[in-house]
Amino acid sequence: MGNRHGYPTVEGHERLRQSARDLIEHGVPPRNHGGSLSVSALQLLYERAARPESAGDALKLLHELQTYQVELDLLYEQLQANEQELSEELAHYRSLYEQAPAAYLILANDGAIIEGNEAAGVLFDESVMSLAGRTLTTLLASGQQAAVNTLLRNCTERGAADGSVELADQRWLTVRTRPTASGDSVLMILTEVSIHSASF
Template sequence: MADTHGYSNTERHERLRRSARDLIDHGVPPRNHGGTLSVDALKLLYERASSPESAADALKLLHELQTYQVELDLLYEQLQANEQEISEELAHYRSLYEQAPAAYLIVANDGRIIEGNEAAGVLFGKPDTDLAGKPLWALLAPGQEKAMDTLLGNPEEQGVVNVPVELPDRRQVAVSSRPATAGDSILMILTEALTDPASS
């Protein structure tokens, strides 16, 4: 199995091992992010190093332990960097969702709103935090059952569905919906229809 850079697990481990050995060979001490040898392990290592017969093996073992320690430190640093990158990316997309000019809703398959952005709150005249848990049909004008059935549709089906709906104040809204990849919710974009000034 290859990672995002195209390396297999074996190749990735070999690269990590080479990096660790290179750091040790250049006199870089392990940064030790919390991994320490137990007292018993240190005692055993000391006993082996004290005996001429096992001193070479003890030094080899010590070098191997140092290598493992540096490997773990490198992995720890990479995990921290990945976590930081994911957090920044999540914050970026969260900001795009919340501040989008279009009204976004995430709706459960039973029609209850899971989450809405600021524009959705403005569209329905409610704070976006008040939308969660409300059934979508309760925010629409009466007689929208057919539109709701079409919007909710079959969660197993993929594809965008476009349906016009009416709000209680008679505003017309175009709704585009699509099942989420996991199939446990429906993503919706709601766009208020612009009224033609000549017709009013």
């Protein structure tokens, strides 16, 4: 009927109008989700309908208003359905992010952690809530500032960057980054390097 957000296109508006007319012809009353006529508007319609010379126009106007009312009801229901669909989709992807087996971080471009998932909390032995607001380097071994800066700079300039960083307990992590679509933050995946694959 409309675009992704439920607002009708030109073709969708025509279908909406036809659906509204069909409902009216079948005696389906408006549900008034989109509002109702004011008392003054109803009074004006009544006065015009009471005069023979304007009764026909008043009836046409009333029918048009009823059609608009039903259109609003149908559009309201479509918006509600779209909102439910978007909420379910958001919950689905949020669950995938939070429960992913890999450690995910979202960083500001300056390296401050905006949020992390449960696996990131396990990796750094921190609660997920305590990660927010900290800089990534505070969770790493000393001397890792340059490596983090290079990753973030390359990510911003090239659209992606891979590298490695060391934790304070001498474990090494493989890091993959991508900028967000808005470019104001960085998506990061951290994977612990196994002893067998490490070559330092």
